[in-house]
Amino acid sequence: MEMQQTSCKAAAPLHSTTAPAISLAGVSKIYGGFAAVKNATLTLATGSCTMILGENGAGKSTLLRLLAGLITPTRGTVSLFGGQPGEQRGRVAYMSHAPMLYDELSAMENLKYFASLQRTGDSCGCVASPEMALRAVGLDPHLTRPVGQYSQGMRQRTSLARVLQSDPELLLLDEPFSNLDVSSASQMVELLADFRTWPVTGGGRRTIVLTTHLAQLAEPLADSTVTVRQGTIVAHTLRETAA
Amino acid sequence: MNYLHHVLTHLRKDLRLEWRSRDAINGMLFFSLLVVVIFSMAFDPTAAASRQIAGGILWVALLFASITALNQGWAREVRNHVLDAQRLTPAPASALFLGKALANLIFVSAVELVLAPLFVIFYNLHALGEGWMMFLVLPLGTWALVCNGTFFAALGLRTRNRELMLPLVLFPISLPALLAMIQATTAILTGESDPELWVKMLFGYNVVFTTVCLLLFDIVLNAE
Numbered sequence A: 001m002e003m004q005q006t007s008c009k010a011a012a013p014l015h016s017t018t019a020p021a022i023s024l025a026g027v028s029k030i031y032g033g034f035a036a037v038k039n040a041t042l043t044l045a046t047g048s049c050t051m052i053l054g055e056n057g058a059g060k061s062t063l064l065r066l067l068a069g070l071i072t073p074t075r076g077t078v079s080l081f082g083g084q085p086g087e088q089r090g091r092v093a094y095m096s097h098a099p100m101l102y103d104e105l106s107a108m109e110n111l112k113y114f115a116s117l118q119r120t121g122d123s124c125g126c127v128a129s130p131e132m133a134l135r136a137v138g139l140d141p142h143l144t145r146p147v148g149q150y151s152q153g154m155r156q157r158t159s160l161a162r163v164l165q166s167d168p169e170l171l172l173l174d175e176p177f178s179n180l181d182v183s184s185a186s187q188m189v190e191l192l193a194d195f196r197t198w199p200v201t202g203g204g205r206r207t208i209v210l211t212t213h214l215a216q217l218a219e220p221l222a223d224s225t226v227t228v229r230q231g232t233i234v235a236h237t238l239r240e241t242a243a
Numbered sequence B: 001m002n003y004l005h006h007v008l009t010h011l012r013k014d015l016r017l018e019w020r021s022r023d024a025i026n027g028m029l030f031f032s033l034l035v036v037v038i039f040s041m042a043f044d045p046t047a048a049a050s051r052q053i054a055g056g057i058l059w060v061a062l063l064f065a066s067i068t069a070l071n072q073g074w075a076r077e078v079r080n081h082v083l084d085a086q087r088l089t090p091a092p093a094s095a096l097f098l099g100k101a102l103a104n105l106i107f108v109s110a111v112e113l114v115l116a117p118l119f120v121i122f123y124n125l126h127a128l129g130e131g132w133m134m135f136l137v138l139p140l141g142t143w144a145l146v147c148n149g150t151f152f153a154a155l156g157l158r159t160r161n162r163e164l165m166l167p168l169v170l171f172p173i174s175l176p177a178l179l180a181m182i183q184a185t186t187a188i189l190t191g192e193s194d195p196e197l198w199v200k201m202l203f204g205y206n207v208v209f210t211t212v213c214l215l216l217f218d219i220v221l222n223a224e
Helices: A060-068 A107-117 A130-136 A152-165 A182-197 B002-021 B023-043 B047-087 B093-122 B131-155 B162-190 B196-222
Strands: A022-031 A034-044 A049-053 A075-080 A092-095 A170-174 A207-211 A224-229 A232-238
Touching: A022 A060, A034 A060, A034 A075, A034 A232, A049 A060, A060 A075, A060 A092, A060 A170, A060 A207, A092 A152, A107 A130, A107 A152, A107 B002, A130 A152, A152 A170, A152 A182, A170 A182, A182 A207, B002 B023, B002 B093, B023 B047, B023 B093, B047 B093, B047 B131, B047 B162, B047 B196, B093 B131, B093 B196, B131 B162, B131 B196, B162 B196
Parallel strands: A049 A207, A049 A224, A092 A170, A170 A207
Antiparallel strands: A022 A034, A022 A075, A224 A232
């Protein structure tokens, strides 16, 4: 499950190495009369891996969508690498529980399409070729079947390949282990651990935030755990590391 | 160049998706053929009467038929939340709009290619005016339909009754363009008046609405 890196970025975006990867200050997201996220305040360092735990409907996915900049907070501020989430396009990748792929296209066609959209200026914006990304997640790049005919697990892996090929500095994963068997899920954890070690063009380190119900599986990967209950962050615990 | 690259990426993807599914073209083709045949049987017009009504029937048939393609185009993006993945890429939102509008232009033009000869046969048509001007009116009129249609279909993406929303918003906005298309086509077919003014009006309408759609699409795409 290791992916050989072939960096083809000509120019990486400038960023502050001192700014935390994620900073939430009093963030709330209210839909009508329902508060999906309530007064969330959180700071996550660059290079960290954070696991968000919580029951169904606790607000984990809303929190991730806020971080991705796909929704705006009703109150409070979200900051990524010291800037607005909308300004960080290309540096952030988000994998939701929906596959975010076209059913009619093959995995390779889907990945090539998104790789093409990552291109900015002189940079191709992708760290790995679609073929390498698919091999890394254990899929055959020559598979011509459309994604609509894949099993849920295969779609999940294609979706992971889509986000990994975009060379994100911040990777947001919503339930990445759902629909995967234990062996595939363990392989995904290994791949994510490997991904954290990939160098970032222009310096910096890679940050991962993931939500899961399978805490035991993600524990070796995570430096900290955030617990969400009914839209409120009730705990943020850092893993103790051996000195 | 980078912008053009993104537009072409979206366009290629839309053409490939349509080639695989043929959802939009089949729906449009059957609908417009039915309209042409039914109107031809209902009125049984003479050649002179045909020239008077053909422009109206042609453009109204295309307007109604294009609604199916316009809704289909965005439905694919919403399915599986692909639109969210596109929003996170550095590619500009207007490139997505332009790529999709161009794809819709190709789909509706393909339907026109099939429809035009049938129209001539069923309505016993031959242009008494400057027939070559139809090569101006058809692409300009089709762009007016698909440009606004693509924009307003995206605007209705998050509404519950988006299939109903699109015609409700698109038809009133398209009225000036529709008037220009029909008048220009009728003028060409009958030869009784000069279609130039209507063609200019159609051109002006396209310039204004294409600019507005391109400028506002980012807001539409990222609206909650």
